[in-house]
Amino acid sequence: MGQAFSEAYPPKPTFNVADVPDLSGKVIIVTGGNSGIGKETVKALLQQNARVYIGARSAERASKAIKELKDMTGKEASFLDIDLEDLKSVKAAAAEFQSQETQLHVLFNNAGVMMCPTSMVTVGGYDFHFGTNVLGHFYLTKLLLPTLLSTAEISGENVRIVNTSSSGHTFVKTIDFNTLKDGPARRKLSPRVLYSQSKFGNVVLANELAHRYGDQGITSTALNPGNLQSNLQRYLNPVLNKLFQWFILYPTPFGALTLLYAGTMGGKELNGKYLIPWARVGNPGEGVDDRELGKAFWNWCEEQVIDI
Structure with a gap:
């Protein structure tokens, strides 16, 4: 109960955006960087001179965000066209990035969906929460691992993979593989359980990434960014959403703090944390x-991505 309360009602932060070091020469991807905590994270990264790619499925919304961020920071992010629910789109996005860049210092697997109707499934027939929040990011990470590992070797520094989870992951205790693709078992579960299972995943x-690649220069973390005001709640009942906004949720910029810390501070001691x-x-x-x-x-x- 102690940590659960502390996560829901955290103390005043001791780390702030001003503490982010200079990131000149660093290449970074932020999925979902066109809105919410992703956009706040990109803003801070640009202010510290990073070269940032915003991974998003809407070129229109990404372009709008890139313009707004340039007006605020004087720096321009790049658009990476990626639809995480479509594994072929993920493959194309990774290839496009690698055609433009030879290094990648930080990958923020940040984009996500919450409380989608059970009727929603991905292009490949996966549960929409799982396909978007987990499998799409897994495939993107897998495809970019050669670039990440090469960057770690050349730079002599640990590169970062930051996975945005949620306190919601604590509502389940394991993964029911029978519910990851559409079928009778999945349809018996509520959107809350399916969302929680994706965040558990x-x-x-x-953690598995940390075990497999921690000795090769990868620092892999997962995090709860906090209960925040963003478009993540768009599938909630409007009345419930309003109550959350009033009594539970914090301003979006707070959420970027934990991502920024995981992506720019400390080093290999954070691996697996x-x-x-x-x-x-x-x-x-x-x-x-x-x-x-x-x-x-x-x-x-x-096995799911072997033939993409």
């Missing part, structure tokens, strides 16, 4: 550190 894969608001190391929920589950889940995800 984010932490499991972040779970961060909580605002920019603190905490403890993840029960079950996410099960190595057998981690291996099985990683292998299952690899």
Whole structure:
């Protein structure tokens, strides 16, 4: 109960945007960087001279965000066309990025959906929460790993992979593989459970990534950015959404703090850690550190993308 309360009502932050170091020469991808905490994260990265790619599925919304960010920072982000629910789009996005850049210092797997209707599935027939929040980011990470590993070797520094999870991951204790694709088992679950399972999956894969590549210059973290005002709540009942806005949610800029800390501060000591608001190391929920589950889940995800 102690950490759960502390995550919902965190103390005043001791880390702030002004603490982000100069990022000149760093190449960074932020999925979902056109809105919400992703946009706030991009803003801070641009202010510190990073070269930033905004991964988004809407060129129109991304262009608008890029213009607004340039007006605020004087720096211009680049658009990376990616639809995480469509694995072919993910593959094309990775290829496009690698045609333009030879290095990647930080990958923020940040984009996500919450409480989508059970009727929603991805292009490949996966649960929409899982396909967007987990499998799309897994595939993007897998495709970009050669670039990340090469960057770590050339620079002599640990590169970062930051996975945005949620305190919601604590509402489940394992992964039901029978519910990841559409079918009778999945349709019996509520949007809340499907969302929580996807966020649980984010932490499991972040931990497995840390085990597999931590000794090769990768620092992999998962985090809860906090309860924030953003468009993530767009599928909630309007009345419930308004109550959340009034009594539970914090301004969006606070959410960027934990992402920025995970992506720019410290080093390999953060590998495998779970961060909580605002920019603190905490403890993840029960079950996410099960190595057998981690291996099985990683292998299952690899099987899904092998023929893309």
